[in-house]
Amino acid sequence: MLPPVVIFSDLLPPKRGGLADHTAALATHLHEAGHQVTVICSVGVGGNAAYTVRPVMDDWRDVALLAAELSAIPADAILLWQYVPHMYGHGGVNSQLPNFMGWLHRMGRRQVVLAHEIAADYSWHPGHFWFAWNHRRQWNKILRFADVIPISTSRWVEDWSVRRPAVAKKFFTLPSPSSIPRVVLPASDRLQWRREQRLPENAKVIAYFGTYSAAKGIPWVIDGWRYSLRPNQPVAFTLIGAAPELPLASDLRALYRPLGYVKAHEVSRALHAADVVALPFIDGVSERRTTVMAALDHGVAVATTTGHNTGKALAQADWLAQVHVADRNGYIRLMQELVHLDEKRNTLAAAGKAQHEREFSWPVVVKRLQDRMLA
Numbered sequence: 001m002l003p004p005v006v007i008f009s010d011l012l013p014p015k016r017g018g019l020a021d022h023t024a025a026l027a028t029h030l031h032e033a034g035h036q037v038t039v040i041c042s043v044g045v046g047g048n049a050a051y052t053v054r055p056v057m058d059d060w061r062d063v064a065l066l067a068a069e070l071s072a073i074p075a076d077a078i079l080l081w082q083y084v085p086h087m088y089g090h091g092g093v094n095s096q097l098p099n100f101m102g103w104l105h106r107m108g109r110r111q112v113v114l115a116h117e118i119a120a121d122y123s124w125h126p127g128h129f130w131f132a133w134n135h136r137r138q139w140n141k142i143l144r145f146a147d148v149i150p151i152s153t154s155r156w157v158e159d160w161s162v163r164r165p166a167v168a169k170k171f172f173t174l175p176s177p178s179s180i181p182r183v184v185l186p187a188s189d190r191l192q193w194r195r196e197q198r199l200p201e202n203a204k205v206i207a208y209f210g211t212y213s214a215a216k217g218i219p220w221v222i223d224g225w226r227y228s229l230r231p232n233q234p235v236a237f238t239l240i241g242a243a244p245e246l247p248l249a250s251d252l253r254a255l256y257r258p259l260g261y262v263k264a265h266e267v268s269r270a271l272h273a274a275d276v277v278a279l280p281f282i283d284g285v286s287e288r289r290t291t292v293m294a295a296l297d298h299g300v301a302v303a304t305t306t307g308h309n310t311g312k313a314l315a316q317a318d319w320l321a322q323v324h325v326a327d328r329n330g331y332i333r334l335m336q337e338l339v340h341l342d343e344k345r346n347t348l349a350a351a352g353k354a355q356h357e358r359e360f361s362w363p364v365v366v367k368r369l370q371d372r373m374l375a
Contacts, residue, residue, distance in 0.1 A: 003374075004036040004077040006070070010060065010087035012045040012053070016261065017211070018290045019116060020045075021179035023082055027051045029366045038077075040069050060088040063100040070104075078110050078373055081146075084117040085138065091131040092120065098141035105145040112373050113146040114174065116288055118156060143167050148372050150174035152288035154311030173311070174369055175287035177362045178294035183268040193273035194236075197257050203234040204339050207274035207300070209267070210291040212242030217280035217305070220328055224278060224303070224335030226252060235339055240270050271298040275345060276338045278303045280331055284310035285322060287360070292320075296356035301338050301349040305331065319351035 007027055011020035023039065028050065031037045037051035042060075046053035054069060070079075081101075085092030104111060119135030120128065143149070143164055151157050154173040161168035194201055206225050208218065225237045229251070236255040243258035259270060271277070277295035279285070284307025285292060295302045296319075306315045307325040315322075321338055323330035338345045358364070 002034045004038065004074055005030050005080055006073055006077050007037065007039045007080045007082060008041075008066075009039060009082035010042045010057070011082070012039060012041045012055075013047065015045050018176070018179060019082065019084060019087070022116075022176055022290065024049070025177070025179055025362060026082075026366075029362045033366055033370065038073065040066070061094055061096045063096050063103075066100060070109075075109070078112060079104065080112040080114060080373070083113050083115045083142070085119065085135045086117075091127075091134075093131060093134040094138070095134075098138050098145065101142060101145040110373070111146050112148045112150065112369075113142055114369075115149060115151045115156070116176065118151075118160075143170070146170060148172075148375075150369060150372065152176045153286040153309055154314060155284075155286060155309050158311060172368075172372060173287060175360045175365055176290050176293065177360055177365050178297045178356075179290050180264050180267050180271070180294045180297075182297050183265055183272075185269065185272050189269060190273045193269055197236075197238070199236045199255065199257065200234045203236045203255070204228075204275045205236045205238060205273055206335070206339065207238050207240055207270060207277045207295075208242075208279065209240040209271070209277060209294065210242070210279070212239070212244050215282050217282055217331075220280045220331050221278040221335075222246070222248075222252075223328075224332045227332050228336050228339040230340070233340070238270060238274070240267055267294075268298065271295060271300055274298075274300050276301050276303055276335065278335060280305045280325070281307065281309075282325055283307045284325055285314060285320065286310060287314065293356065293360050296352040296360065299349050299353040301345045302352060303331070303335050303338055317355070319348065319355045321348055 009023040012023050013020050027037045027039050031051045040054045042057045043055050046055045088094040088097055118139050120132040122132045123129055149170040150172055152174055157171045157173050161171055191201055194203055208221055228235045234255060238257040238259060240259050241261055243260035248256055277300050279291055285304040286309045292302055302320050304320055304322045305325045306322050321334050323334055
């Protein structure tokens with residue numbers, strides 16, 4: 001019989017964001033894999049689920065409450081921490097939590113720390129420097145107390161294995177799969193979606209998916225879209241999950257469709273309808289980008305960037321279209337090629353979908369997690 005799993009996470013729907021959705025999906029898939037799952041989360045979140053939700057935490061420094069919650073959990077339960085520093089304290093600083101993990105370690109409780117972020121970058125700003133320094137202090141304690149440390153970015157596994165060779169055997173890459181279930185649609189729905197959006201039926205569609213952020217290079221995407229326009233080939237641009245007002249010329253505004261936050265079914269429809277998903281991250285693509293995973297799962301070509309957070313294997317991937325984060329002109333050319341070269345785009349999309357099935361789907365990722373946390 002498989003041991004129970006307790007997931008600690010500040011974020012869970014109805015809160016928005018990739019990590020809230022990731023927590024819900026992780027709990028669901030572990031439950032379906034045969035574990036009894038409990039999620040201990042912040043007050044005001046959670047809802048109907050196949051797993052148990054305990055929305056009790058108002059302050060994640062209240063380790064006495066955490067201990068009380070765990071007193072009702074079997075001693076053989078695996079404790080899985082969803083780790084992003086900013087989930088658990090002001091500025092991401094919470095000295096009580098690593099100490100609590102140390103207490104659990106001394107009690108013989110098996111702990112898995114799934115790291116989606118580790119520490120903020122250092123800054124000359126005194127306050128920011130203090131936060132970044134404390135993030136690293138917390139992380140160094142966690143490295144001692146965790147039994148298994150999956151990290152959602154392969155570059156960080158590479159880097160921390162060199163920095164901390166004594167605990168390198170605890171590390172492994174665990175990608176963050178898509179949080180958007182792929183709905184099965186007829187091929188004709190691509191045309192139907194264009195009609196519903198009042199777009200030309202022959203329009204190519206560039207999609208940007210996820211939180212609207214300066215870290216995702218939206219000006220590059222707009223420039224790539226603008227330079228992709230042709231007299232006899234309309235090219236539309238849709239924003240999924242964000243709907244800002246953009247300063248667009250009239251010829252672009254007629255082809256701009258901001259969908260805003262829509263239900264997962266409509267996100268899936270829009271991804272099915274897209275020809276290219278454009279996500280030029282300023283730190284480079286990585287395995288933690290659930291928006292990239294959603295595009296791959298839907299068989300859409302992805303135009304992205306490599307940077308300091310891109311692992312060695314990912315930087316050489318032939319199933320992504322990517323340029324370096326410093327190459328703005330190269331990214332614009334890349335978008336133009338994917339929009340107008342059908343064979344190149346379709347080949348890339350098929351390769352990306354196949355890679356997703358091999359390495360990034362939820363069943364594959366959960367099996368990889370189980371193999372390590374049950375070892």
